[in-house]
Amino acid sequence: MRFREWATKIMLIFLLFATLILAVFAGKSAKIENNNAISNPEVIAWSEYPQAQLQSAKNPEAKPQIPIKPPAKKQKVVGLYRTTQAFASYKPRYLITHVNPTNYGERYAKDINGVTLHNQPIIVIHETGNSASSAVNFFQTPHDNENIQASYHALITQDGTVVYLIPPEKRAFGAGNSVFNGPNGEETVKTNPNLPPSVNNFAYHVSLETPPEAWGNDKAEYHSGYTEAQYQSLAWLIAQSQVPDERITTHKAVDRSRQKIDPINFDFDKFFNLLHSYRQRLS
Incomplete structure (x- = not known):
């Protein structure tokens, strides 16, 4: 037990x-x-x-995508230039924004006197004079006063971003009292009885953002210049056009008032070297 x-x-x-x-x-x-x-x-x-x-x-219920038929091929327009592999390789950042309709208009087929216009396009290079955002804000503000209405077709920021503002078929108000002196003599068009003639009717206006140290300084005659990215994006943008080198100019060159000096310190040699690497003339 x-x-x-x-x-x-x-x-x-x-x-x-x-x-x-x-x-x-x-x-x-x-x-x-x-x-x-x-x-x-x-x-x-x-x-x-x-x-x-x-x-x-x-997902067994997912429907297969229906292939989209490509649009019918349009007849190619024969131009002076073709873009290169370097152009295809460079892909700048871009933005698309709107501009108030008071700051741009239509391109005219006839001048104020009814004369048919045959001006070939030119490209006018500017600088903003202030920050890119300041310029965009101004263009987006309605202006009833014709004397202060202004715009570009595009501008390029310090980091090379391309900001598209107005379609190229529209008339930007980039150069008020202006004339282009080319091989065919003086070219300018009067489209408004209240304003002096200008190149706006046949110009594409593109602007470079001014370096920060010169923002707001209207009397500046010199600054540090533009960035490598700005030159590359500018050349890339213009390479898409058929505008010949001799019709690429500056705001300073077309201005009749002798008060515009932009773009300050612009290096045409650097720009044309890049442009020629992005497009080649057809033989």
Whole structure:
């Protein structure tokens, strides 16, 4: 009898120890799992959600895309230039923004006297005189006064971003009292009886953002110049046109008031070297 009681006590003690050992190991295991969950939350977060494209691919109800037919090919316009591989490789950042309609207009087929116009396009290079955002804000503000209405077709920021403002088929108000002196003599068009003649009717106006140290300084005659990115983006933009080199000019050159001096410190050699690397004349 005593032996049976002693054996029973031994068995109970053994079971208690076994239960305690199992509890300790279970607790450690749970603690390790919890520690792993806390130390690597990003792993769990990513694994909970499949990528959208994989989810779409596995969706049995997803409908196959219908191929879009390409538009009919238009007859190619024979031009003077073709773009190069260097042009294709350069991909500047770009933005498209709006300009208030009071600050631009239509291109006219006839001048104020009814004479049919045959001016070939020119490109006029400007600088903003202030920050690019300041220029855009001005162009987006309605101006009823014809004497202060102004705009460019595009401008290029310090980092080379091309900001498209007005479609090229529209007339930007970039040079008020102006004339282009080319191989055919003076070219200018009067379209408004209240304003002097200008090149605006046949000009594409593009502006470079002025370096920050010269912002707001109307009397500045010198500054640090334009960035490499600005020259590259300007050449890239103009390379898309068929305007010949001899019809690319500056605001200073076309201005009749002799008050405009922009773009200041413009390096034509650098610009034309880049332009010629982005487009080549057809033989």
